[in-house]
Amino acid sequence: MSAERRPVFGLSFDPRALTDLLEAPDQMRDHALSRLQDVVTAREVGRRLSGDLDGYRKLVLEGWEEWRLVYGPRSLPRGSEYGRVIHVVAVRPRMGNDAYDTVGHRLGMTRRPLSARTHAARAASPQLSGSRPVPTTSPPVPGPARPTAGCGAHRAPR
Secondary structure (H helix, E strand, C coil): CCCCCCCCCEEEECHHHHHHHHHCCHHHHHHHHHHHHHHHCCCCCCEECCHHHCCCEEEECCCCCCEEEEEEEEECCCCCCCCEEEEEEEEEECHHHHHHHHHHHHCCCCCCCCCHHHHHHHCCCCCCCCCCCCCCCCCCCCCCCCCCCCCCCCCCCC
């Protein structure tokens, strides 16, 4: 391993996230702390979350793919040793959206956090939201031209 790098960010935990980490399996906890060290020293950045959790990031823990560590960057007051801090919100299993539901609850959301994909799927179709009314019946289809009633040239002989 190369020489230790100086932290670029501070590190803080939601107290419940610290409890999550302490209750996690030992090897997973060690791996999560190692990955957090890489985030704090700017060697790694977690994947962005979207939708209601936009601005937060997740770490998928190799070997522990069913677990998620969710964090968000926060600004610190001027004069602090670091300009930003990595704030860990949850270290939870992914199954059943437990990790993301827990993050939403800890952030004070009153409903389950939704992803950008869910928001898009629930949005009204732009074709239906125009100013034109939606027709209830289809318009008549023009057929072949019919002869006028007064013209005898087009009549069949009797």
